[in-house]
Amino acid sequence: xxxxxxxxxxxxxxxxxxxxxxxxxxxxxxxxxxxxxxxxxxxxxxxxxxxxxxxxxxxxxxxxxxxxxxxxxxxxxxxxxxxxxxxx
Ligand code: SF4
Ligand code: SF4
Numbered sequence: 001x002x003x004x005x006x007x008x009x010x011x012x013x014x015x016x017x018x019x020x021x022x023x024x025x026x027x028x029x030x031x032x033x034x035x036x037x038x039x040x041x042x043x044x045x046x047x048x049x050x051x052x053x054x055x056x057x058x059x060x061x062x063x064x065x066x067x068x069x070x071x072x073x074x075x076x077x078x079x080x081x082x083x084x085x086x087x088x
Contacts, residue, residue, distance in 0.1 A: 025068040027083040029061055035080035042072035042081060 031042075038057045050065040051072060061072075073081040
């Protein structure tokens with residue numbers, strides 16, 4: 001096992017990996033539930049772990065931490081996730 005010296009600064013992961021998104025996001029995912037099959041791929045692939053599943057297994061995006069990367073929209077097999085421009 002490799003020992004890390006205690007004085008080396010290490011990033012500490014937090015909810016959403018990089019913390020709250022702030023105001024810089026340009027696009028955000030909007031889920032069209034009429035097309036959603038509850039396959040959960042977006043939930044598994046979200047790079048920030050910001051997609052939760054409701055009790056009925058429909059996904060819900062936590063916009064506080066979503067970075068707008070669009071991975072969820074890319075992996076959705078039914079094109080249920082649309083990346084829309086943020087309204088500031
Ligand atoms: S846009 Fe990126 S960060 Fe936001 S929910 Fe989709 S995969 Fe997660
Ligand atoms: S990947 Fe698409 S179809 Fe699957 S749960 Fe997410 S929004 Fe629904």
